[in-house]
């Protein structure tokens with residue numbers, strides 16, 4: 020990595036202002052390591068632009084000086100894609116924090132790339148709307164980061180992933196040019212869908228600076244239920260049945276007994292049921308009128324349900340307690356040391372086989388490790404977390420991802436490829452697809468300066 024000269028640092032300062040170029044190691048360290056602690060990089064400078072114009076000037080300058088940069092939002096990404104593993108400059112977009120007014124007629128708002136998902140949710144709620152994306156990282160994850168990773172989360176079943184919420188973006192391409200299409204027209208077939216292309220591009224094609232987002236009607240009446248089931252087969256049958264019989268269904272999450280034990284031990288939580296159960300489904304139904312009766316009828320019709328705990332619309336604290344069993348998995352697992360996180364999708368028909376095989380595959384690849392499973396059941400999305408493996412040892416990643424591909428699944432459901440899964444992109448994408456990716460990259464980022472170590476093998 021080429022050292023920045025004092026003059027070059029001065030140029031960066033002249034673009035964004037003195038306080039927004041961080042060079043001291045104690046200031047840059049938090050930007051250089053990922054949320055899990057598995058991916059540790061280093062950088063000479065973190066640059067924090069305050070406007071699209073500043074982003075554009077920075078990117079043009081980096082291209083001219085052949086300097087690579089890593090765009091970063093909330094740094095909650097889980098595939099090592101937002102940290103400077105190759106010594107790149109970090110371009111932190113968190114200062115792009117403006118939230119525009121909600122357009123009540125269309126149900127839309129424009130937000131800067133650095134706005135957190137919690138802030139989008141709050142702005143939408145204040146105007147009588149809601150945002151369709153929700154995830155446990157909501158207080159830190161940003162609009163730009165969730166678009167760049169096409170984040171999924173807890174409400175994909177009802178509203179789709181982030182791509183389905185994005186009506187337009189403003190972004191700076193790799194040559195410093197600004198593309199901006201924030202009009203928010205619902206129907207707009209005027210050529211290539213650049214916003215759609217930037218969704219899931221992981222900072223490799225452009226730096227997102229703002230987005231026009233679709234909002235959804237708020238559904239005030241919510242019911243949360245936790246089901247204890249005896250088998251994975253019962254869980255899969257239950258998900259299909261709930262989707263058909265409960266139109267108010269908004270989230271269906273799955274976890275297993277060992278994960279629940281860990282969460283309860285780590286956070287001192289009471290166990291939800293007196294008897295130990297193998298598989299748990301957490302479901303949330305939301306509607307304009309109280310869906311409790313509909314939930315009771317749909318759950319009552321399920322075979323193989325051993326236990327049920329329900330928190331009705333009037334019990335928000337109890338609802339939060341039930342959600343905590345699922346949402347606290349990520350943190351509880353992280354407390355055991357940096358995990359290997361493999362976020363995968365399986366076809367429904369292969370899910371039971373995968374749950375049966377994956378602990379064995381993990382144990383064969385890394386006998387000292389432990390394997391934890393949880394995820395978004397209605398999307399066929401399981402988070403395979405492996406603890407007790409050296410951060411640099413990829414053998415367990417390879418074994419699990421090969422199993423996923425053999426069962427016709429996707430090696431990345433929602434976190435992206437990043438650097439963590441780059442070697443295995445070919446398990447899901449053909450050589451001609453990867454060649455097309457490279458051509459797109461070359462067209463939009465001709466100098467290859469935007470997140471050069473991510474996504475493409």
Ligand SMILES: Cc1cc2nc3c(=O)[nH]c(=O)nc-3n(C[C@H](O)[C@H](O)[C@H](O)COP(=O)(O)OP(=O)(O)OC[C@H]3O[C@@H](n4cnc5c(N)ncnc54)[C@H](O)[C@@H]3O)c2cc1C
Nearest residue numbers: 092093094095096100101161163164165167171172222227
């Ligand atoms: C507790 C926890 C729970 C999570 N739950 C979920 C979940 O349910 N579903 C899910 O999908 N993810 C989940 N994640 C992962 C993470 O929150 C998402 O990937 C999120 O979209 C990352 O947003 P961020 O702003 O933190 O992006 P970062 O981590 O900063 O960056 C992620 C990627 O996007 C790029 N990027 C960031 N900002 C921009 C920008 N403005 N322009 C261009 N590229 C950019 C980066 O270069 C990097 O490649 C979870 C993470 C944690 C820690």
